Amino acid sequence: MLTSLAIQNYALIDSLTIRFDNGFSVITGETGAGKSIILGALSLILGQRAETRYIKQDEAKCIVEGVFDISKYDLKDFFEQHDWVYDGDECILRREIWANGKSRAFVNDSPVYLNDLKELGERLIDIHSQHQNLSLNDNLYQLNVVDLIAGTAKEKSAFSVAFSRYRTLEKNLSMLREQSRTNKEEEDYLRFQHAGLSEADLEEEEQERLEAELEAITHSEEIKSGLFSATSLLSGDDSNVESLLRSVLESLRSVERVFPDAAALAGRVESAYIDLKDVRAEAEGLFEAVDFDPERQQVVEDRLSLIYDLEKKHSLATVGELIELRENIRRKLENIDSLDEQITALENDVAAARHTMLDTAAALSKKRQAAAPTIEKQLIERLSYLGMPNARFKGAFTARETPDATGSDYIQFLFSANKNTALQPVSQIASGGEISRVMLAVKSMVAGATALPTIIFDEIDTGTSGEIAEKMGLIMHEMSRRMQVVAITHLPQIASKGDAHFVVYKEESGDSVMTQMKRLSHSERIEEIARMLSGADITAQAIENAKVMLNMN
Missing domain, CATH: 3.40.50.300 (P-loop containing nucleotide triphosphate hydrolases)
Structure with a gap:
């Protein structure tokens, strides 16, 4: 309080x-x-x-x-x-x-x-507040009144959970169907893209290798000339590098008996001599291997042309990105293939959830409608006490075609203050004073239930x-x-x-x-009630009437 x-x-x-x-x-x-x-x-x-x-x-x-x-x-x-x-x-x-x-x-x-x-x-x-009297004709307010008096908290909670699950699954199904529709529209294009990328049979770092190979083929003569010159300088004539190093090695060996420090130098020269012989042997092998092959050049150029065309077509920069695109498209196609199965499974879930929702809505509606006669009887009794002995009241239930968040019930409070007047919605037939009495009767009933x-x-x-x-x-x-x-x-x-x-x-x-x-004190209350009875000019009679009213209570 x-x-x-x-x-x-x-x-x-x-x-x-x-x-x-x-x-x-x-x-x-x-x-x-x-x-x-x-x-x-x-x-x-x-x-x-x-x-x-x-x-x-x-x-x-x-x-x-x-x-x-x-x-x-x-x-x-x-x-x-x-x-x-x-x-x-x-x-x-x-x-x-x-x-x-x-x-x-x-x-x-x-x-x-x-x-x-x-x-x-x-x-x-x-x-x-005064404007709340208008809510007597509001379905949500009327349902809330019935629920409070009927004590439907358990049933409302069960329905709310079931309704929320059904709506969530229904939304997911709608999204999945839309995704399927969109995918179907682009499926042919995706399969065309995937076929082109798959037929290319791309490999990681393939582009770099081919570009290096093409560079070597187009400069084969220049490469062979360089390798030939290198091998000639190493071992081609009497003044080649190998023969000179041999002479240096012999000179150092000749003095190492009398000058031990020359042994270390001789070892280093010998090591260099061996390395250069290996270099010369590899250069000769490369010289033999390098050859201008117009057929291979055409194969490499065609392959690179295919790669460049794919990169341009898909606005990508590397073979790795093309391979990643190919795998993404593959996964999309797999998803398209499995989407029908997912939709079928979700349709079954939605149907089951709807069945549960309708069952809980029916249980909620049953409890509401079971309480309606008691609500009507109590309300009529209260209205009779409030000076409307011929008042009639009814909570008219109508089933919704599709349940909403409140359940499957639409309710309308119907009222008539007289025997010979047809029941009509409260706000359409009741006068201001009648609506006030109806609302007080409703509030008193709700107060007793909460x-x-x-x-x-x-x-x-x-x-x-x-x-x-x-x-x-x-x-x-x-x-x-x-x-x-x-x-x-x-x-x-x-x-x-x-x-x-x-x-x-x-x-x-x-x-x-x-x-x-x-x-107000007791005496001040007498004066205030007297003012309410007679207005600004408080009369002795109003004072006496105020005392009587207070003493009665």
Whole structure:
């Protein structure tokens, strides 16, 4: 339950702290006093979007803080899921709105996302505003009412899981079919590309080898001339390098007996002589091997031409990239070949998932429809108590052709206030006062089926008066035995039923006007209810009537 609400620099509020008790609290005040401002500030800590125009003029920011007693409500798991500090007894929600447009939200002084704050707020307070009466004709709202009273949480959860799985598989199947269609369109082109690359029988580094070979063939004469010259210099005539080295070696050997240091030099010359002989032998072998072969040159040129054409065609630079492309195309073709099998398997999965979804939707629908007669009976009883003895009400179910996220049910609340009037959708036939009574009856039933800590009614009594208003007040008072109830009202019949009474008023201070709110004492309540009975000029009779109304309650 809400234990206190503190507001700073919001609209016409400078600084205001309000403390609430459990039970039934009423809030009254003249039109324009600022009751809607209080609700607007409260909605901020429940996760509603903020607008900077509500910040008090010339102030940098506004702050709204609400303290809640959550000791009787099992919220530990919810807090742990969001990694929030869980006190167990108290929870503090705070919102800060800055003039520059920034906004921050806190739960127990820890910063939180606005959506998470809203989710928590929905577990703490239900604010019934006047425009909510229109939701009586909204299918989603009506289903939610039925689900809350019927207790379908288990069935809804099972259906939600099945529906989500079915939609996911259905989406995957659609994507796979689209992929298959696209692949089929390009399959012929892929096979043509793969055939050309496969027939080429490409090898890694083949291009480099062929380019080197072609270079050698085209310069064969130059190469043979160089090799011949090298071998001639090494061993061609009397003054060749080998004969000179032999002479050097003999000269060193001739003195090594008398000059031992010459032995080392002789060894090195001998090693060089052996290496040069090997060089000469290899050069001679290469000379014999190198030959201009026009047929081989043509083969190499044709092969390189094929490689260059493939690289240009596919906008690639190397044989390695061509080979990689060939393998990618091969894998695509394999995937195309296996896609039909994948689609068939997924179609079976979708069919099974749809069957499960329809089964869970049927179970959910069965429980909803089983609860409908009880809901109709209880609602008619409440409406009879609220002055509509001939009221008829029915929740008309229609099966959806294809289930949506709510299930397979479409429901419409049908209503008639008179015996001789056909049942029609509530919003099309009920007057303002009748809609208010229907909504209060619905809310009281929902309150009995849920453990929501607090409900706030914002002028739910619109269009009613007298005995009916008094009975509405009694229903709200009865609801307050199970939860905290706050009602904003203009009717003394309802105001007199409250356990606590607050009044909202405007107070002038210099050139400014501020909204204030205070809790009334017993004597102040008499005066306020008398004002509500007689207007600005409070009569003695109004005072006596106010005393009677309060003493009766």
